[in-house]
Amino acid sequence: MKKKSVTKILLSVMVLLVSVAFCACGSNKSTESSETGNSSSEKTTESAADDTQADAANSDTSCFTVGMSQEISSLDPHEDTDAGTRSVLFNVFEGLVKPTTDGDVTPAVASDYTISDDAKTYTFTLRDGITFQDGNPVTVEDIKYSLERSAEMDGESSALSAISAINIVDDKTIELTLSEANSEFIYNLTIAILEQANDANQATNPIGTGPFKVKRFAEGQYLELEKYDGYWNQDLDCVTSAKFKFIADAEAAFLELQGGTIDMLTGLTNDKVQALNSDYNVVESTMMLIHGLFLNNSYEPLQDVRVRQALNYAIDRDAINEFLFNGKSKIIQTHGYPMITAWYNADTEGTYTYDVEKAKELLTEAGYGDGFDLEITVPSNYSQHVQTAEIIAEQLAAVGVNVTINQVEWSAWLSDVYQGRDYQSTVIGFDISSQAPSTWYKRYYTESSNDFTNFSNTEYDELYGQALATVDKDQKHEIYNKLQQILTDEAASVFIEDPANLIALNKKYTGYQTYAVSAIDLSLIKLAQ
Amino acid sequence: MKYFIKKIITLIITLLFISLLTFTAFSVIPGDAAISKLGVDASPEAIARVRAEYELDQPVMTRYVHWLEKALHGDFGRSYKYDTMTVTQLLKSRLPVTILLAVMSFVIIVVIALPLGMLSARFAGKWLDVLINQLTQITMAIPSFFLGIILTVIFGLVLKVFQPGGYVSMQEDLKGCLEYLILPAVAVALPKIAMVVKYLRNSVLSEMKKDYVRTAYSKGNSVNQVLYGHVLRNALIPVITFVAMVAAEILAGSLVIEQVFSIPGMGRLMITSISTRDYPVVQAAVLYITSIVVIINFLVDILYQLADPRVRTA
Numbered sequence: 043m044k045k046k047s048v049t050k051i052l053l054s055v056m057v058l059l060v061s062v063a064f065c066a067c068g069s070n071k072s073t074e075s076s077e078t079g080n081s082s083s084e085k086t087t088e089s090a091a092d093d094t095q096a097d098a099a100n101s102d103t104s105c106f107t108v109g110m111s112q113e114i115s116s117l118d119p120h121e122d123t124d125a126g127t128r129s130v131l132f133n134v135f136e137g138l139v140k141p142t143t144d145g146d147v148t149p150a151v152a153s154d155y156t157i158s159d160d161a162k163t164y165t166f167t168l169r170d171g172i173t174f175q176d177g178n179p180v181t182v183e184d185i186k187y188s189l190e191r192s193a194e195m196d197g198e199s200s201a202l203s204a205i206s207a208i209n210i211v212d213d214k215t216i217e218l219t220l221s222e223a224n225s226e227f228i229y230n231l232t233i234a235i236l237e238q239a240n241d242a243n244q245a246t247n248p249i250g251t252g253p254f255k256v257k258r259f260a261e262g263q264y265l266e267l268e269k270y271d272g273y274w275n276q277d278l279d280c281v282t283s284a285k286f287k288f289i290a291d292a293e294a295a296f297l298e299l300q301g302g303t304i305d306m307l308t309g310l311t312n313d314k315v316q317a318l319n320s321d322y323n324v325v326e327s328t329m330m331l332i333h334g335l336f337l338n339n340s341y342e343p344l345q346d347v348r349v350r351q352a353l354n355y356a357i358d359r360d361a362i363n364e365f366l367f368n369g370k371s372k373i374i375q376t377h378g379y380p381m382i383t384a385w386y387n388a389d390t391e392g393t394y395t396y397d398v399e400k401a402k403e404l405l406t407e408a409g410y411g412d413g414f415d416l417e418i419t420v421p422s423n424y425s426q427h428v429q430t431a432e433i434i435a436e437q438l439a440a441v442g443v444n445v446t447i448n449q450v451e452w453s454a455w456l457s458d459v460y461q462g463r464d465y466q467s468t469v470i471g472f473d474i475s476s477q478a479p480s481t482w483y484k485r486y487y488t489e490s491s492n493d494f495t496n497f498s499n500t501e502y503d504e505l506y507g508q509a510l511a512t513v514d515k516d517q518k519h520e521i522y523n524k525l526q527q528i529l530t531d532e533a534a535s536v537f538i539e540d541p542a543n544l545i546a547l548n549k550k551y552t553g554y555q556t557y558a559v560s561a562i563d564l565s566l567i568k569l570a571q
Numbered sequence: 572m573k574y575f576i577k578k579i580i581t582l583i584i585t586l587l588f589i590s591l592l593t594f595t596a597f598s599v600i601p602g603d604a605a606i607s608k609l610g611v612d613a614s615p616e617a618i619a620r621v622r623a624e625y626e627l628d629q630p631v632m633t634r635y636v637h638w639l640e641k642a643l644h645g646d647f648g649r650s651y652k653y654d655t656m657t658v659t660q661l662l663k664s665r666l667p668v669t670i671l672l673a674v675m676s677f678v679i680i681v682v683i684a685l686p687l688g689m690l691s692a693r694f695a696g697k698w699l700d701v702l703i704n705q706l707t708q709i710t711m712a713i714p715s716f717f718l719g720i721i722l723t724v725i726f727g728l729v730l731k732v733f734q735p736g737g738y739v740s741m742q743e744d745l746k747g748c749l750e751y752l753i754l755p756a757v758a759v760a761l762p763k764i765a766m767v768v769k770y771l772r773n774s775v776l777s778e779m780k781k782d783y784v785r786t787a788y789s790k791g792n793s794v795n796q797v798l799y800g801h802v803l804r805n806a807l808i809p810v811i812t813f814v815a816m817v818a819a820e821i822l823a824g825s826l827v828i829e830q831v832f833s834i835p836g837m838g839r840l841m842i843t844s845i846s847t848r849d850y851p852v853v854q855a856a857v858l859y860i861t862s863i864v865v866i867i868n869f870l871v872d873i874l875y876q877l878a879d880p881r882v883r884t885a
Contacts, residue, residue, distance in 0.1 A: 113843070115608065116654065122613045197616020246655040260740070261653050262665070262835035262843075289736060290839065291830045293720055298736035298833070301727045423846070453602030453848050461606060461618075491615055 105266075106284040106551060106567055109295045109304040113288045114265055117256065118245040119234035120192040125473045125560035130286050132561040133267060134175075135234035135250035138166050138185065141477055145382040145558035147228055151180060151235045151251055161225040161513045164218045165211075172274045174237045175255040182216045187238040189218075201230040201476065223511040225518065229478035232559075253278055253565045264288060267564065280565045281551070305548040306562075312368040315544050325545040326370060327556040331471035332377050333426075335418070335434055335536040340496040341466045343416070348408040350533035354394040356401035356441040359538050362433050366426060370542035376526040377472075377482060380540055382558050385479040385519070387526035394533075401441045413442025419458075419465045422449035426541070427469040434469070460494050471541070474559050480510055483525050486534055497534045582865045589861045590642075590854060591635065597850055598631040604651050604848035625651060638854065648851040652844065658855045661840065666859075667741060669829075669836035671748070673821040675756035676763070680817065684764045688771030688810075693798060695776055707765035719758045719831035726754060736833045755832040759825050763817050770813050774806040781805075807878055815871040822867075823860045 112126045119135045132141075140150040149155060152166035172180045186208045193202035206221040220227060240249050248256050253275070254267040264287040269280070287304055289295040296314055299307045299322075315324050335357065337344045344350055354375075363371045372380045376390040405411055416438065420431045428449060435445035450458070459465040475481070484490045487506045488498040505521050505528075512518045529537075547554050553566040605621040606613065622628050626637065641648060647658035691703040713721075726733040733754055741748040778784065779802060787797045824837030837856060844852035 113652075115652065122609045122617060195617060195620070197614045197620070200614055200617075260835075261656065261661070262839065263738070263740070263833075287736070287833075289833050291833075294723070294736065294831045294833055297720065297723045297727060301723075301735035301737075303734055303736040451602060452846060453604075453607040454600070456606045457603040458601055461603075 104282060104569070106281040106306070106564065107304045108284070108286050108562060109298060109307040110286050110288050111290065111292065111295065111309070113262065114259070114286070116245060117248040117259060119236070119248075119250070120188075120195050120244070122196070125475075128475070129560040129562045130265060131234075131248075131250075132252075132557075132559075133254040133284075133564045134248060134252045134256055135236075136252045137232040137234055139228060139231050141232055141557055141559045141561065143555050143557050143563075145384060145477060147232060147477065151185065155228070157225070157228065159513070161223040161227070161511065162220050164220070164227060164231070166216050166218075168214050168216070169274055172251060173272045174240075174251055175249050175270045175272070176237070176240075177272060178237060178239065180235065180237075180251060182210045182213055184238050185216050185235055186210060187241075188235045189233065191236065191241075192233050201227075201478070201481070202233065223513070224480075225513045226478040226480050226510065229476060232477070253280075254284065257283070262288065275565075278565050279568060280553070281567050281569065284564050284567075286562075299546060299548075302548070305551055306545065306554065308543060308545045308562075310544040310546055312370070312544065315546065318546055321549055322546045323549055323552075325547060325554055325556070327543050327545065328372055328381055328540040329471070329473070329543040330379055330381060330556075330558060330560075331473050331541055332374065332379070332537060333371075333430070333469075333471040333541050334374075334538045335430075335467055335469055336495050337467050337535045338463065338465055338496055339498070339534070340463075343408075343410055343414040344466070346408045346410075347532055348404045349410060349414075350535075351394070352401040352404035352408070352410075352441065353438070353443070354533045354536050355397045355404065356443070357434055357437050357536050357538070358396040360396070361437070362430055363539050365433060366429060367539075367542040370544070371539040372542075373539050374537045376530045376537055377485070377534070378526045379474065379482075379558070381556075382474075385522050387523040389523070390526055390530040393530050398440055405441060405443075411442075413444055415444045415446070417446050417448050417466045419448045419450055419455065419468045421452045421455040421470070423452050427471070430538070431469045460492075463494050463496060477559055479522055480506075483509070483522065486525075486529060495535055497529075497532075499528060499532055502528045502532075578865075578869050582862065585865055586858055586861055589857060590639070593854055593857045594631060594635045594638070594850075597848070597853065602848045603627070604850060607847050608651055638851075642854075647855045650844075650852050651849045652847045652852070658851045661852060662837075662855055662859065665835060665837050665840045668748075668752075668834060669824045669838070670822065671741065672752050672756055672759065672825070672828075672834065672836060673818070675749075675752055676759040676821050677818055679756055679760040680763050680767060681814070683760070684767035685771065687764070688768040689775065689798065689803070691768060691772040692775035692779075693794070695772070700772075703768065707768050710761045710765040711769075713762070714827075715758060715762060715825070716827045716831060718761060719755070719828055722754050722758055723831070738832065738834055740835075751832075752834075755828050755834060758832075759821055759828050763821075767810065767814060767817070771806065771810050774809050775802055778802045778806045804878055808875060811871060811874050811878065815867050815874075819864045819867045822863045 110126055110130070112124060114130060115121070115123045115127045117131070119131050136150040138150065138152040138155070139147040142148050149169070151169060151172060153169040154167045156165045158164075166185070168180065168182055168185070174180060189202055189205065189208060193200055193205065196202065204220050204222065204224055204227065205218050207219040209217040209219065211217050235251055236244055237249050240247065251274070253270060253273045255270045256265065257268045258266040264285050267284045267286075269282040287298075289298060289304075295304070295307055296310070298304045300318070309329070318324070335353070337350055337353070339345060339350075359373050360369070363369050363373060373391070374380060375393045376387060378386045378390070380386050380388070405413070418431045418434065420427050422428060428447075431447050435447055438445050455468070459468050472485070483506055485492055486495070486497045486499075486502060487493060488503050502525060505524055509518065509521045509525070512521060545554065550570055551567050552570045553568050555563065555566050557563065604625060605618045605627060609617055609621060626634055638648065645659075650656050650658055650661050653661060687703055691700045694700045723733070723735050727735040734751075738751050739747045775798070784797060784802060787801045792800065824839070824841060826838035826842055828834070829836045829838040837859070840852065841856045843849070844856065
């Protein structure tokens with residue numbers, strides 16, 4: 043009798059919980075199907091889900107799956123997003139031109155373009171027969187709409203706001219006039235061309251002109267892409283379906299790689315690479331990131347160039363590289379990307395060698411012989427930056443600089459350090475969001491909104507002002523070389539390295555290539571023979 | 572009935588209080604939803620546009636009142652991060668898997684822990700008890716993160732009976748989903764089993780020292796009769812409280828396990844939304860957890876009565 047009531051209690055608990063679960067599942071399903079009736083965008087995802095089930099059996103071998111540490115932040119290519127999102131959407135959307143692996147651009151939606159001698163008028167010819175992924179032809183109106191939309195979303199400070207007029211010459215030709223001469227403007231025209239008819243649904247129902255279209259976005263899980271049959275370049279020989287899978291935890295991602303759930307994983311550490319068996323190829327490249335200790339030039343001790351130089355001498359870049367990346371990173375001394383040789387000033391290399399005595403001398407000269415206090419604010423979610431800060435703290439202690447490390451959350455870092463400029467120094471990395479070199483050097487121009495280090499140098503500002511209007515390539519190179527030299531000589535910050543990026547690729551697939559911009563180009567990936 | 576109403580009023584007051592607390596907390600801590608959405612090099616105009624869109628330029632109290640008005644009509648707003656989804660849609664997509672995982676782990680916990688705890692108490696001091704004791708000690712000491720990794724390595728890479736990260740949603744494939752969730756459920760359950768076993772064992776042993784047990788023996792009952800007929804019912808009361816706490820905890824979503832096994836559940840949603848300052852989602856998630864705790868407390872009160880009719884709810 044009494045025994046029974048005990049079991050009764052246990053049973054009732056279980057029944058309760060199980061029924062709660064089933065209620066939840068049931069209601070979820072019914073709401074989903076009722077929503078399908080209402081909006082057309084939901085419908086596409088639903089039917090896509092059915093497709094997934096249908097070809098689940100044969101998709102195992104042909105679906106190329108990439109592990110991503112961060113989720114896609116938006117499917118709208120005109121939103122400002124993180125590098126991860128850009129590297130995925132690269133496959134779905136194209137601009138008038140698209141990036142190439144060596145840091146240049148090649149015609150995409152436009153089949154051809156001309157730049158006037160004064161670098162003020164850009165004329166594009168629309169590619170013959172090009173279509174959006176829903177089958178509709180791309181028109182010059184769509185181009186105009188896309189450029190205007192992007193410019194409006196980014197506001198006055200966007201690169202596209204330099205366009206003073208968009209002139210539709212005929213239904214194959216479009217002409218952009220700039221308010222000021224800008225010989226680098228072509229790099230901004232990688233901005234996605236979208237369909238005007240899809241205006242209300244750009245974020246929910248993405249339609250581009252790229253080689254892959256979005257098949258299914260399961261938020262929190264993955265983004266599935268499939269090859270677009272009507273793509274303008276019919277010569278592509280690549281995988282037909284691909285998945286970008288979000289795995290927040292690096293250990294879990296590595297297990298999934300080894301278990302064969304994902305075929306490619308970027309940003310591996312050296313010890314993980316050592317642990318991989320022969321089923322994988324490892325591609326060594328760099329992250330295209332300026333990794334450094336960025337100094338707030340307004341913080342009193344750091345206002346003195348000698349102090350900044352002293353920090354440059356006191357930090358052992360090789361030790362950081364050795365510890366974090368097994369010496370595989372590329373050491374830098376300026377804000378330049380060594381892999382993009384066209385715009386990189388290699389002469390800056392070797393300016394500051396690790397020299398404690400020299401650093402002490404400079405500090406004494408500047409009146410800080412007894413050292414000073416320096417706080418390094420670092421985003422806690424990037425272990426790489428935190429570790430770098432810890433190594434730096436130790437190295438600076440040797441010259442008497444008393445470092446405290448302040449770990450903050452990423453959103454706090456963005457609003458306080460980057461936007462608010464309320465910090466002394468910070469460890470961070472800057473990737474390439476635009477291929478136009480002027481955007482990289484704008485960061486040190488006194489007037490810019492993103493001059494978060496408060497670096498200010500008259501010569502630099504003057505040179506920077508000339509860069510955009512200069513059409514001649516050699517002259518342009520010279521200006522950018524000089525800008526980089528100034529950043530080194532003035533020790534704007536402590537530039538450390540372009541970190542190594544170790545990428546593991548399952549041997550089933552070949553063809554991966556690194557881009558200067560964030561891109562995982564699926565159209566190059568094929569099944570190995 | 573009166574008791575019901577009282578409980579519901581408590582729930583409402585708690586929810587109001589918690590929601591206000593979350594709102595103020597988020598306005599105090601640094602970080603900005605617009606900046607974290609738009610990223611490092613967003614233009615000031617773009618940030619202003621998004622801030623206006625989210626009403627972030629309004630004072631906290633105005634926003635709270637707005638939010639409350641809408642929430643009372645069942646509208647929890649739109650997620651900032653996933654701007655194409657409403658909070659309700661987002662929770663609906665995340666809740667089922669968390670609940671399923673919780674139920675599976677809970678069943679495993681109850682089915683394994685109760686018999687083990689009773690066995691351990693029945694043979695207190697004997698080799699079986701010592702063995703169980705050692706095992707629970709070890710499982711309690713393993714961090715769940717590590718446990719998840721170990722299980723994945725053993726079953727996924729060595730035995731190859733489990734596909735690491737091969738999660739499929741239950742809408743797509745219910746059977747596949749259940750199969751995938753077994754391992755995570757075990758990972759969630761193991762440390763809890765250890766705790767429940769220890770708790771039950773100690774509870775039973777302390778009951779065994781009481782006078783009524785001697786009386787029961789003197790009436791000629793066997794050890795088993797005493798244990799299951801008299802002691803268990805009394806010993807269960809503190810255990811129910813403990814198990815209820817465990818249930819609330821796993822229903823809130825086990826962040827670590829969800830992370831290790833790539834399961835898109837409540838725990839992961841909670842962390843992502845906090846780090847991206849996705850207020851509407853955080854609000855809703857906090858309310859969900861609060862409700863779970865309050866409701867489970869309520870169920871526990873009812874269970875007390877079933878276990879011991881002397882407990883009366885006045």
